[in-house]
Amino acid sequence: MDRLKTSERTGTARKNISNMAAATNAEQTQQQDMEEEEEEDAGMEQRDMESGDEEEAMGVESSEDDSSEDEKENEAEIQRLEEQLSINAFDYNCHIDLIKLLKQEGELERLRKARQKMSELFPLTEELWLDWLKDEKRLAEGEQNRESVYELFERAVKDYICPDIWQEYAVYSIGGMGSPGGIDKARAIFERSVTAVGLHMTKGWTVWDAYRVFENNILSSVQPPPGKIPSHQEQEMLNAQLERIHTLFRRQLAVPLMDMEATYAEYEEWSDRGVAETIINQYKQALQRMEKCRPFEEALLAAEPPKLAEYQAYIDFELKEGDPARIVMIFERTLAENCLVPDMWEKYNNYLDRQLKVKDLVLSTHERAVRNCPWTMGLWRSYLLALERHHVDHQTVSDVFEKALNAGFIQATDYVDIWQAYLDYLRRRVDFTKESSKELEELRSTFSRSLEYMKQDVEERFGESGDPSCIIMQNWARIEALHCKNMQKARELWDHIMTKGNAKFANMWLEYYNLERAYGDAPHCRKALHRAVQCTADYPEHVCEVLLTFERVEGSLEDWDVAVQKTETRLNRVNEQRARVAEKEANMARVDDERSEQRRQAKADKKAQKKFQKGGRAAEKRKAEHEDLSQEWKEDCAPKRHKGNGDYCTLELMETEKIPQSGRNAPPGYKPTPPASKPQRLDDDKPELRNDNSSVFISNLAYALEEPEVKLRTLFETCGPIKQVRPVFSNKGTFKGYGYIQFETSMSVPEALKLDRQDVEGRPMYVSPCVDKTKNPDFKVFKYNMSMEKQKIFISGLPFSYTKEQLEQLCKSHGTVKDVRLVTYRSGKSKGLAYVEFADEAQASQAVLKLDGTDVEDKKIAVAISNPPPRNASDKPGSSRGTSDLVPRQAYGARGRGRTQLSLLPRSLHRGQSAPVGTVENGTASKAAGEPKPLSNSDFAKMLLNK
Incomplete structure (x- = not known):
């Protein structure tokens, strides 16, 4: 079949x-047939127009008007699209x-x-x-x-x-x-x-x-x-x-x-x-x-498109079989349906470069790869290497490089890599045996152009240099020293590198020292090491040791004495700084331990006091209720005169009718007067809120913050002129972690609010407007959006030690990161949650696909588009619970209705307690049938007398 x-x-x-x-x-007779058909159609149209009546002519005119309107609309849309493409x-x-x-x-x-x-x-x-x-x-x-x-x-x-x-x-x-x-x-x-x-x-x-x-x-x-x-x-x-x-x-x-x-x-x-x-x-x-x-x-x-997993399995199978023609075919079939997957293009290019090495096939595939995925720097770099490998002319390589610069990479470091790849190509073209050549001049001019490009174009676009370690400049200095024997130019380049913020790193100074050691002279080596000892901040001991080793080999006694004095002075200063930092950290740790112990003790005392007060109040309440009930019963059950004689008899309660002394068996309708509520003590230490429009409220600061007034003034002085800084202190003079800042104008308040959640000595500082919530109960500050944010992703499951810089570095490879926010506790410790905002929705979606389910420091993270849940209606300002509070809550436990919730009212009291619905007693509508009618203590006593 x-x-x-x-x-x-x-x-x-x-x-x-x-x-x-x-x-x-x-085809040869097609044109002639078309001409005959056109002549025939023209004749038919002429006959139709001559024989048409007035109604048909009006209909044709109406249809032509509609067609003309459609043509005008389409032409306007065409012009709009063409204008958009010109932009x-x-x-x-x-x-x-x-x-x-x-x-x-x-x-x-x-x-x-x-x-x-x-x-x-x-x-x-x-x-x-x-x-x-x-x-x-x-x-x-x-x-x-x-x-x-x-x-x-x-x-x-x-x-x-x-x-x-x-x-x-x-x-x-x-x-x-x-x-x-x-x-x-x-x-x-x-x-x-x-x-x-x-x-x-x-x-x-x-x-x-x-x-x-x-x-x-x-x-x-x-x-x-x-x-x-x-x-x-x-x-x-x-x-x-x-x-x-x-x-x-x-x-x-x-x-x-x-x-x-x-x-x-x-x-x-x-x-x-x-x-x-x-x-x-x-x-x-x-x-x-x-x-x-x-x-x-x-x-x-x-499978459903794009079938990437199925194609990958097919490719692995063909690679094991080893037939080049079939391997090329399965790669081509894969890329026809997955043309926007850079990894697949890279695998295909690597196979062609290393296995087939057929020039036409290799170069055409590289060209197609960068046309499909122009934003991927790795494909452009592989293309440049393939052009050089197959000895393509220099002008073609330069044109491809210029196209790569205009491709629009997604991160600044990509431009550093593509410039470095092109500079490597130019360096390999230079014959350094000649003192001067056209290729050498082109190499130097390209180095200068790359530095200018990174300074202007890349920094303006990304807000960062992309080359903080000055890798391009380092390579230029090495080339000048090694190949051109031009140490003067190399020293100028290294001086410029150090002014870029690299003077505090020991490895940068040691790179410079090694360059001078290999191609320079001893005085410049000594000068470099002396500057390194003075400026290094990360590993000063290592730099000092290198200087002393150098003087042991090269220096005189005077040089040795100067080096020893300089290194001892520097190390003493470093040790003092480290001691101060360690002492400060120890004090902070001790304060934190004491505060934790105080909180624990206060919590335990509060729990014990609450338990004691609860038991005491319950005992006093039962005793008072029993005394009141006994007094009322005595009054109701006083000696009464029997009809027919003048003796008095005393009502005695039988032992079988004793009422337990628990308040739960109080007579129906008996409601003891609740004790007067204890007035709460007002916090007199809290200063008066400033409710003007020129003030902000600062909170969640560390209690151990040194000189909080000076610290707050330093933090907020960039927002505008400050009129007053008011940190709040306790009666003992310790800082309470919050305060107020009053500016001279209200224009400074929006700038101050931008500092909300800024890290201040390990804790996020909260900044909010000064609003009296007693007068504005509906006021509620919520900084972040409550709806779906398609350009922002939410990450959960992060390691608690993961920093903002590490997270930004993780997400940079998937798009332009505009903002990163780690969710923290009030203490500043991470919750393992974060929000990352990208430049557009496409980059955020790409980040979700690439990052979701990946491992970060042995923890699997979950990534999704940011979509915060809506707030409950009852939590919104001004909302009420409606009729839900009018419905009595069920107090049933896990096993249903408990024995203590059963009615203990005698059946005899149920009689006569219900009245027909709608009856009126004493001018007041009676309650619904079945609802118990309140009884007094005298009614309860009469019940006991009736046998």
């Missing part, structure tokens, strides 16, 4: 190919929209220019190329226009390896068979097509079949008419053509392709001399190879 379906599909495809070839051969030529979607609109309007010349402009900037997809080629083929007239279509096909097949485009190209070439050399040209295009896509396992057979259809058509033309005996020359031509077809069958059957069984059956039917044993063996080997590849092809058919 499968073979039958395959045969039907193959036959249909071959029929379509034959129809395409026949249609191509009829940003790299807007891919704008190019697509413009091409669709121009095609709809039939603007052929403008459509051609729009397609041309887009193809110069971007590789076109298979669909775009086929659409363009279809239009150009329809407009082609004459051999000259056919050549222009050939050129367009040549451009199309270079972007991606697409079997459909190659098939269209080959079939189109059949139409030129009538011209001189047309058959040879068509045959050459067919050969190129089977070489390019003949190994495509699922679509390669279409090109092979088209090739054989082409050769069969030629065979039909060279066969003699029936009954005629061919001449010797005709017989040779016939035999040669038959051999070509046999060869095509043999070549195709040796290639593993889907549905190759149908091709074998066709060959058996076509060949009059049978199938040779060698062909059968090749066919069986191809079948075995196809069976090995079938699981990968089926996985690709079942």
Whole structure:
């Protein structure tokens, strides 16, 4: 059944190919038919206009008006798109929209220019190329226009390896068979097509079949008419053509392709001399190879685009098999569907550079890679190396480098790397045996240009140099010292390096010292080490040791004494600074320990006091309730006179009627008077809030902050003129961690609020407006957005020791980082959460795809687009709980209703407590039926008297 379906599909495809070839051969008469149809249409239109009535004319006029309005709207949209492209030529979607609109309007010349402009900037997809080629083929007239279509096909097949485009190209070439050399040209295009896509396992057979259809058509033309005996020359031509077809069958059957069984059956039917044993063996080997590849092809058919994982598994399989042609084909198939994946281009380029090393294939692939992913610096660097490796002329390499500078990299360090790659190339071109040369001057001028470019363009764009260690300048100094023997220039460069903030690093001074040691002299070495001892901040001991070692080898006694004195002075000063820092840290740690112990003790005391007060209040309450109840009962149960005699009798309670002394069995309706609430002590230490518009409130500062007034003034003096700084102190004179700052004008307040969450000695400082919340209960400051922020990502699961700088470095490779915020506790310690804001949504989405689920210091992080949950309505300012507070809460526990929640009211008291709904008693509506009516203590006593 499968073979039958395959045969039907193959036959249909071959029929379509034959129809395409026949249609191509009829191109010469197509123009004449079109002219006749146009004349006929013109005559019909004239007759219709002459014979049309008034209503039809009005309808035509109305439709023409509507069409004119649509044309005006489309023209306005076309002009808008063209203007937008003049501003940003790299807007891919704008190019697509413009091409669709121009095609709809039939603007052929403008459509051609729009397609041309887009193809110069971007590789076109298979669909775009086929659409363009279809239009150009329809407009082609004459051999000259056919050549222009050939050129367009040549451009199309270079972007991606697409079997459909190659098939269209080959079939189109059949139409030129009538011209001189047309058959040879068509045959050459067919050969190129089977070489390019003949190994495509699922679509390669279409090109092979088209090739054989082409050769069969030629065979039909060279066969003699029936009954005629061919001449010797005709017989040779016939035999040669038959051999070509046999060869095509043999070549195709040796290639593993889907549905190759149908091709074998066709060959058996076509060949009059049978199938040779060698062909059968090749066919069986191809079948075995196809069976090995079938699981990968089926996985690709079942997967959803972009199928990157399935293609990667297929590539790994082909790399193990080691067939270069098939490896190239699977890479090309992968990149046709994943053209925007830089890693895949890099893997393909590495394979070509290290294994095949075919110049045309290598360079064309590198060019396609940078056209598809121009923002990836690594692809441009590999391209420059490949150009140099294959000895391409210098002007071409320079042009590629200039294109790389305009590609728009996503981080500043990329520009440093691409400049370094180009400078390395220029250095390798210089012959340093000559004192002066054109190449050396170009190298020096390029070094100067790179430094100027990094200073102006990169710093203005990214806000950072991208080369803080001055790697480019260091290499320039080494080249001047090593190759040019120009130590004066090298020293000038190193002096400039140190002024860039590198003088505090010991390794920078040691690099300079090693350069002087190798190519300079002892005085300059000594001078460099003396400056290093004075300026180094990270490893001064190491620099001092190097200086002393140098003087042991090179210096005199006076030099040794100076070095010892200088190093001892420097190390003593460093040790004093370290001692002060250690003492400060120890004091802070001690204060933190004492504060923690105080909090723990206060918490324990508060818990014990609360437990004691709770038990005491409960005992006092039970005692008071019992005394009140006994007094009321005594009053109600006082000696009463019986009717009929003058004696008094005393009411005695039976032992079985004793009431427990717990307040829970108090008579119904009895409500003891609650104790008066204890007034809360006001905090008299808190100063009065400043509610003017020129003040801010500062909080969450460290209690051990030294000279808080001076510290706060220093922090906020950049915001504007300060009128008063008021840190708040306790009665003991210790700083309470908050205060107020009053500016001279309200214009300084917004600038001060920007310092919110700034780190101050390890704690985030909170800055908020001064608002009296007792007078403004609805006021609530919430700095961050509560809706989805598509350009911002939320990261969780970070190590608690991870810093803001480390997180920024982690995210830089995925886009331009605008802001990084670590979520911390009030103490300043990280919660393992963070928000990172990128320049746009695309970069944020790319960061989510790349970072989610990755490991950061043995912890797996989760990354998502920032989408904070909405706040509860009850938490919003001014919100109320509505009717929910009117509904009594259920006090049931985990096991349902407890025994202590059962009603202890005697059944006799339930009688008479309900009244019909809607009745009125004493002018007041009665309660609903079933609700207990409050009873007094006297009612309870009467109940006891009635037997």
